[in-house]
Amino acid sequence: MSDMKKTGTPKDSHYARLRRAHRDEKAGGPPQHRPRRKVAPGEGPADGLVHLYGLHTVRAAIANPARKVRSMLVTRNAAERLDIGALEALPFPARLAEPREIEKITGSDAVHQGVLIEAEPLSPKPLDALGESNLVLVLDQVTDPHNVGAILRSAVAFGAGALITTARHSPAESGVLAKSASGALEHIDHIEVRNLAEALQTLHEMGFQSIGLDSEGPAELEKTFSGDRIALVLGAEGKGLRQKTRETVSALARLDMPGAIRSLNVSNAAAVALYAAGRFLNA
Numbered sequence: 001m002s003d004m005k006k007t008g009t010p011k012d013s014h015y016a017r018l019r020r021a022h023r024d025e026k027a028g029g030p031p032q033h034r035p036r037r038k039v040a041p042g043e044g045p046a047d048g049l050v051h052l053y054g055l056h057t058v059r060a061a062i063a064n065p066a067r068k069v070r071s072m073l074v075t076r077n078a079a080e081r082l083d084i085g086a087l088e089a090l091p092f093p094a095r096l097a098e099p100r101e102i103e104k105i106t107g108s109d110a111v112h113q114g115v116l117i118e119a120e121p122l123s124p125k126p127l128d129a130l131g132e133s134n135l136v137l138v139l140d141q142v143t144d145p146h147n148v149g150a151i152l153r154s155a156v157a158f159g160a161g162a163l164i165t166t167a168r169h170s171p172a173e174s175g176v177l178a179k180s181a182s183g184a185l186e187h188i189d190h191i192e193v194r195n196l197a198e199a200l201q202t203l204h205e206m207g208f209q210s211i212g213l214d215s216e217g218p219a220e221l222e223k224t225f226s227g228d229r230i231a232l233v234l235g236a237e238g239k240g241l242r243q244k245t246r247e248t249v250s251a252l253a254r255l256d257m258p259g260a261i262r263s264l265n266v267s268n269a270a271a272v273a274l275y276a277a278g279r280f281l282n283a
Helices: 002-007 010-027 055-063 076-082 099-106 145-157 175-181 196-205 243-248 266-281
Strands: 050-053 069-074 094-096 115-119 135-140 162-166 189-193 209-213 230-235 251-254
Touching: 050 055, 050 099, 050 175, 055 069, 055 076, 055 115, 055 175, 069 076, 069 099, 076 115, 099 115, 135 145, 135 196, 135 266, 145 162, 145 175, 145 266, 189 196, 196 209, 196 230, 196 243, 209 243, 209 266, 230 266
Parallel strands: 069 094, 135 162, 135 230, 162 189, 209 230, 209 251
Antiparallel strands: 050 115, 069 115
16 A cells, blocks of 8 residues: 555546646746746936847947946846957956846846847037938838838948937937847938928038938839938838928939839838938939
């Protein structure tokens, strides 16, 4: 009898399995199949600072002399991938951390890749700091940080000299925006203006042709280009360009798409337009 108490009978095993199955069902499945518990973002950065995370984002921020980093949390694996050497040698406080410690700050939805920095945001520049660039992007109240980050990435990839936004109705620098930009935030001037129509007029005086992208534009984008300086103007998804912007740009143009879908996400439209403008300017 003592042996049966130790090993259990087949009947006992059957009921034990049923109990485990019932327990697992209530918990969302066996431990290895249960979804990860979501963690909400923790306390935000100190006043006037931003949290930036992700390998590309942090690597570019550290390499940018204009970026002032205040502190870093990094896992051992991420430190090796960043190739930053001894943490003590960095010009800001840095320490090793476990992934979950970083996740408590970023939340579980953020892909932090084992590194988080607290830094001062980059200061936007005025329009007269534009310099000699011949290609710029202008955003008319595009507010989604994921879209703006993706647009920044394309702008840098295609050699745009600046991203111009309004002081209001534009996303502030954040970890979400910077992660979507994948390091591009550190490689392009961000110019901030108060009045977009006045800024477009100034761009015209500087020799820019401003082209507003509109799915119902009267001409194809490739047939609209002229001159040797181009400002591509994009509006928010859904409402598009504001009426005053439409009245101020040099031309309205569409991306000609033969498929059943007649419009693109604003970040995808920006990438296509940048490619086309670059081909024209460099022809």
